[in-house]
Amino acid sequence: MxxxxxxxxxxxxxxxxxxxxxxxxxxxxxxxxxxxxxxxxxxxxxxxxxxxxxxxxxxxxxxxxxxxxxxxxxxxxxxxxxxxxxxxxxxxxxxxxxxxxxxxxxxxxxxxxxxxxxxxxxxxxxxxxxxxxxxxxxxxxxxxxxxxxxxxxxxxxxxxxxxxxxxxxxxxxxxxxDLAHLANTDLLTQLPNRRRIITEAQRSGLFQGVVAIADIDHFKAVNDRYGHACGDAILQKVAQVLQHSIREVDRVGRWGGEEFIFLLSYSSAEEALRVLERVREQVEATEVQFEGHAFRVTISIGMAVMDAERSFDEALREADNALYRGKRQGRNCVVTEAIAY
Ligand SMILES: Nc1nc2c(ncn2[C@@H]2O[C@H](COP(=O)(O)OP(=O)(O)OP(=O)(O)O)[C@@H](O)[C@H]2O)c(=O)[nH]1
Structure with a gap:
């Protein structure tokens, strides 16, 4: 040329x-x-x-x-x-x-x-x-x-x-x-991926807030019954609902599989619980269309407070334990160490 x-x-x-x-x-x-x-x-x-x-x-x-x-x-x-x-x-x-x-x-x-x-x-x-x-x-x-x-x-x-x-x-x-975007974004849901969320949580230092893990209930059954493509469509829809149900200052990412993670900067655990409860209701109320069929799923959420005394890793462990309890208590609920909604 x-x-x-x-x-x-x-x-x-x-x-x-x-x-x-x-x-x-x-x-x-x-x-x-x-x-x-x-x-x-x-x-x-x-x-x-x-x-x-x-x-x-x-x-x-x-x-x-x-x-x-x-x-x-x-x-x-x-x-x-x-x-x-x-x-x-x-x-x-x-x-x-x-x-x-x-x-x-x-x-x-x-x-x-x-x-x-x-x-x-x-x-x-x-x-x-x-x-x-x-x-x-x-x-x-x-x-x-x-x-x-x-x-x-x-x-x-x-x-x-x-x-x-x-x-x-x-x-x-x-x-x-473009490379940074690819390295930090989940391909399926376009949410920040695990690596991005960890980086942000660690960067926030003495961040006062809440870590929450949301997990789609009985997702294996959906996959087994309607196929992996249907499961993917549900994951994408749930990701959209989660993304739209939080404020701009908060973060939601895909933690892996059918799990999502929230980093919320609410001043109190009660306030965060109210928000997560609303998120849970929105997912429950959402209809996912796939190949002419309508599906509904629910999520269980475990949350824990992260502050100067409790690091991100510790809060994450507690949120995971809370989620586990939520699953045992019957699913479709938000759970902290002390309270279940
Ligand atoms: N379609 C699809 N499925 C996925 C993806 N990642 C993980 N899964 C599926 O998610 C399912 C998770 O199943 P389990 O961990 O047994 O949990 P569950 O069936 O949701 O049951 P509970 O969590 O106890 O309510 C597995 O069948 C995985 O194959 C994905 O990217 N796409």
Missing amino acids: VINQFMLLVLLVTLAYQMLYLLTDAERMRPVMMVHGLSILGFLLALLANYRRHYLSAALLSLGVPMMIQVPGVTYMISADSGMHLFLLSSGVLTFLVFSNQLRWLRYLFLVVSTLLFVLLDSFCTPEIAAVTLPAEQLRVMFLLNLVSFVLLLYALSTLFHGQLILQGGRIERQAR
Whole structure:
């Protein structure tokens, strides 16, 4: 893509010069026009190679033709006083555009060859031995034009690399965000997964709140009777209900299997119990549609307070014990260490 754009640009500039010489000084500039003609042929071949996906040939032609044929050829014809050979100094930067990292030896080769060529042309191509004799004033104007073009070319290349860097940075940032999302999200329910919840609970430090574990009742029977896909649909629906039944400051995640976990920042256990009781009722009242059938499930919830004296792990153990008791007491209930609703 970049080779194509670069080639088209050089081709257009060369064609423009060719037209200018043809219309103004065709007789005198004939040797230069021959070099340009040869270069145009090379550029067309480079474009063709690129189109046919022969990328190495395209890369070699796209840098080889201007650096090894056009610039040295024209400099030799009209002398180094034209400043044409300055463009050879940009080859070091251009090689990064044309050759991939696997071909970096070609970058060094082009850099060395074009620098040597620059020194040779600058030392030996004087106006006295030039095949085309141009007035000193015209050579001076050409030198200035070539110098400005050379600086603009370097500026354009820096802008291009800078733009590519910004684009790449944005892409890496997006990929990192996507990866973090994938690593922290449960695929089926799209809730935060166990790892995310643990990280958040540990990050909260002396967090005053409630940990609760909710477990779908008799879920194995649903799976066995209606199939795993039906079980998945129920898990997704229950996850939605749980997510919508808590405040933004609270968290609910999938703990694993048919278990969900809550991190609630309520000031008292009674308040948290009221909220969890409402969650339980909402799940009970929700109808899950699957392949034309309607299903209802219930959940049992065990909860425990987490504070400065009771760590997340301890509170989690207690919530698990409470849940176990809730299951034994008949399910579809919210249980703490002391009270069952
Ligand atoms: N469809 C589906 N089923 C799952 C998934 N993860 C776990 N399960 C099933 O959840 C069921 C859990 O069963 P049990 O632990 O025996 O508990 P239960 O049948 O809900 O009974 P109680 O908890 O005592 O009310 C098992 O059949 C698991 O295969 C899942 O991602 N999708």
